[in-house]
Amino acid sequence: xxxxxxxxxxxxxAATMTLGTMAPxxxxxxxxxxxxxxxxxxxxxxxxxxxxxGVEAMRMAVAEMGxxxxxKKIEILYADHQNKADVAASKAREWFDTQGVDMLIGGTTSxxxxxxAAVAKEKKKLFIAIGGATxxxxxxxxxxxxxxxxxxxxxxxxxxGNAVVKSGGKSWYFLTAxxxxxxxxxxxxxxxxxxxxxxxxxxxxxxxxxSDFSSFLLQAxxxxxxxxxxxxxxxxxxxxxxxxxxxxxxxxxxLAGLLIFIADIHSLxxxxxxxxxxxxxxxxNRDAETRAWSRKFFEKQKRMPSSIQxxxxxxxxxxxxxxxxxxxxxxxxxxxxxxxxxxxxxxxKGGWIRDDGRMVHDMYLMQVKAPEKSTEPxxxxxxxxxxxxxxxxxxxxxxxxxxxx
Amino acid sequence: MIEIFGIPLQAFLGQLLxxxxxxxxxxxxxxxxxxxxxxxxxxxxxxxxxxxxGAYVAWIGLEKFGINxxxxxxxxxxVVGALGVVIERTxxxxxxxxxxxxxxxxxFGLALIFEGIFRDQFGVSGQQYAVPEALQGATNLGFxxxxxxxxxxxxxxxxxxxxxxxxxxxxxxxxxxxxxxxxPALVQAFGIxxxxxxxxxxxxxxxxxxxxxxxxxxxxxxxxxxxxxxIIVVFAVVVIGGMGSILGSIITGLVLGLIEGLTKVFYPEAxxxxxxVIMAIVLMIRPAGLFGKEK
Numbered sequence: 001x002x003x004x005x006x007x008x009x010x011x012x013x014a015a016t017m018t019l020g021t022m023a024p025x026x027x028x029x030x031x032x033x034x035x036x037x038x039x040x041x042x043x044x045x046x047x048x049x050x051x052x053x054g055v056e057a058m059r060m061a062v063a064e065m066g067x068x069x070x071x072k073k074i075e076i077l078y079a080d081h082q083n084k085a086d087v088a089a090s091k092a093r094e095w096f097d098t099q100g101v102d103m104l105i106g107g108t109t110s111x112x113x114x115x116x117a118a119v120a121k122e123k124k125k126l127f128i129a130i131g132g133a134t135x136x137x138x139x140x141x142x143x144x145x146x147x148x149x150x151x152x153x154x155x156x157x158x159x160x161g162n163a164v165v166k167s168g169g170k171s172w173y174f175l176t177a178x179x180x181x182x183x184x185x186x187x188x189x190x191x192x193x194x195x196x197x198x199x200x201x202x203x204x205x206x207x208x209x210x211s212d213f214s215s216f217l218l219q220a221x222x223x224x225x226x227x228x229x230x231x232x233x234x235x236x237x238x239x240x241x242x243x244x245x246x247x248x249x250x251x252x253x254x255l256a257g258l259l260i261f262i263a264d265i266h267s268l269x270x271x272x273x274x275x276x277x278x279x280x281x282x283x284x285n286r287d288a289e290t291r292a293w294s295r296k297f298f299e300k301q302k303r304m305p306s307s308i309q310x311x312x313x314x315x316x317x318x319x320x321x322x323x324x325x326x327x328x329x330x331x332x333x334x335x336x337x338x339x340x341x342x343x344x345x346x347x348x349k350g351g352w353i354r355d356d357g358r359m360v361h362d363m364y365l366m367q368v369k370a371p372e373k374s375t376e377p378x379x380x381x382x383x384x385x386x387x388x389x390x391x392x393x394x395x396x397x398x399x400x401x402x403x404x405x
Numbered sequence: 406m407i408e409i410f411g412i413p414l415q416a417f418l419g420q421l422l423x424x425x426x427x428x429x430x431x432x433x434x435x436x437x438x439x440x441x442x443x444x445x446x447x448x449x450x451x452x453x454x455x456x457x458x459g460a461y462v463a464w465i466g467l468e469k470f471g472i473n474x475x476x477x478x479x480x481x482x483x484v485v486g487a488l489g490v491v492i493e494r495t496x497x498x499x500x501x502x503x504x505x506x507x508x509x510x511x512x513f514g515l516a517l518i519f520e521g522i523f524r525d526q527f528g529v530s531g532q533q534y535a536v537p538e539a540l541q542g543a544t545n546l547g548f549x550x551x552x553x554x555x556x557x558x559x560x561x562x563x564x565x566x567x568x569x570x571x572x573x574x575x576x577x578x579x580x581x582x583x584x585x586x587x588x589p590a591l592v593q594a595f596g597i598x599x600x601x602x603x604x605x606x607x608x609x610x611x612x613x614x615x616x617x618x619x620x621x622x623x624x625x626x627x628x629x630x631x632x633x634x635x636i637i638v639v640f641a642v643v644v645i646g647g648m649g650s651i652l653g654s655i656i657t658g659l660v661l662g663l664i665e666g667l668t669k670v671f672y673p674e675a676x677x678x679x680x681x682v683i684m685a686i687v688l689m690i691r692p693a694g695l696f697g698k699e700k
Binding site for chain 1: 413424427529530531532533549550625626628635670673676
């Protein structure tokens with residue numbers, strides 16, 4: 001008992017001391033610097049698709065603007081949310097309250113993005129969600145201060161779901177990560193599959209970061225469905241695909257990866273993944289412009305950028321251009337400018353922000369190349385179809401967002 | 406068709422077998438922990454990191470030096486064992502006289518440092534390790550298709566676990582070890598080099614973790630985080646089995662693998678917490694664990 005009391009006392013003391021030193025320090029200089037924050041997974045299972053590479057991409061945008069606008073310095077802050085919604089929310093609150101952050105970028109995971117969006121709404125600050133996939137950010141939980149930049153579960157479902165059903169995969173079984181993102185992706189894909197004339201015969205939910213997938217896979221196989229829809233991400237998807245190959249699941253079922261990033265393909269190799277369909281918002285090897293930008297990124301990070309990292313760059317660049325044009329970092333004025341002007345950069349062409357906060361741009365349906373067709377490291381995809389912005393996202397009829405009626 | 410709780414018998418057997426495979430890993434890891442705790446009194450939180458390093462040693466050996474799986478199975482435990490010697494000589498040695506809490510904090514810190522180094526060097530997406538040629542393919546058991554390699558893991562882990570148990574409980578060396586932990590001064594007086602024995606014990610525990618890492622490499626993605634996601638479950642296994650009980654940790658590891666496997670069928674969402682629920686119940690009924698002795 002004595003020990004616990006001592007520790008509690010020490011913690012309280014430490015907390016009071018940090019509070020005391022932090023509060024007054026930054027309050028008045030907020031107007032003199034343009035501060036952009038990113039709260040993302042810096043160390044966990046999603047840190048390769050965003051993390052330090054995402055911060056680097058943002059720095060590339062800052063460098064492009066010359067590091068300052070009208071003599072005011074641009075500063076980037078980053079923090080690790082460890083994929084925990086409460087950590088993300090309290091960091092966001094701290095940054096808005098004491099650091100004077102002008103715009104916040106939401107890194108990976110849906111749950112953290114939803115919690116940061118709520119804080120930004122309360123503080124009336126611009127929040128650009130990038131790594132989070134849930135379509136709720138611009139649907140049920142839409143906010144006048146949230147812009148959803150890269151991709152969402154609806155677009156992933158429409159892209160891959162339609163393509164797979166069209167190519168004959170009518171009956172589906174879902175392997176779903178048991179959190180906000182997984183269920184959203186499963187629901188959105190179910191809608192698409194049913195609308196295209198397919199059926200869903202069952203599903204199993206696994207804990208995030210499960211150590212072994214073979215048990216879930218045997219259950220999936222027993223369902224006799226043609227398609228295994230993987231409504232998970234990152235290391236979970238990788239271990240699913242690995243085990244599916246090992247247990248011979250791939251002989252009786254086809255795998256449909258609903259959220260696959262290029263880092264996943266890179267670590268699995270083309271031999272195991274060839275022929276798989278996937279939908280993404282961006283691919284580094286699509287045209288000369290994306291290649292040129294990606295090679296610059298590669299020089300610094302020694303890996304090709306993911307779609308999320310490219311979107312980090314894009315959102316930062318568009319925000320800074322808006323600040324330059326309007327001469328202020330006030331969220332309302334910047335947002336009004338962003339909504340009036342098109343997004344044209346290496347990430348998106350002719351993109352525009354809808355009233356529900358969705359940044360509308362093209363999505364790409366891709367197929368993983370066979371090993372012998374790949375001409376260089378990271379040359380992994382064929383772009384099968386460019387899904388036009390109008391067709392890729394939630395429609396007005398489907399939307400439950402009150403801001404878009 | 407025969408059904409058990411609404412599940413066809415074949416599927417049920419398949420799930421039991423998969424549970425046994427996972428249980429083998431739990432058993433091997435918790436065994437190393439039990440040895441280290443039982444003989445050194447150190448709660449070795451770096452165990453997951455040592456397991457991860459074992460897998461990476463195998464991978465680096467294959468990629469950079471062309472060392473095959475079988476050689477790695479011997480080499481990785483030696484490399485990680487040597488690392489264990491360094492850790493024991495330079496750091497742990499200072500802590501034997503202090504509260505076990507200090508050992509826990511130190512090894513936890515070490516685990517974070519090792520993970521950080523590997524994350525910085527290799528990223529988190531992970532590396533692939535091919536199944537050794539002799540064990541590729543799968544066998545149709547009638548009720549399921551079992552990849553040969555997974556069958557091998559079960560056998561290998563049973564051999565390793567039983568071998569370790571035999572050495573500690575049934576040989577003269579094991580007797581010295583056990584005596585050394587009870588009364589180091591007296592054993593020293595008989596002319597036995599106790600500090601050397603303690604050092605080698607930690608190295609052996611670390612080597613066991615590395616061996617489990619090599620065995621896991623072809624099955625899962627090799628990532629810097631592979632240890633930390635497993636270590637908490639393994640600690641729960643050790644607590645349920647009884648801290649320091651070697652046979653307890655082996656049996657508990659296998660049985661919990663089976664229970665977890667069944668949970669994945671009946672209520673998949675709970676499969677990551679079922680071990681901890683059992684731990685809570687065991688702690689309420691038998692605080693020393695199922696096989697532990699009250700002190």
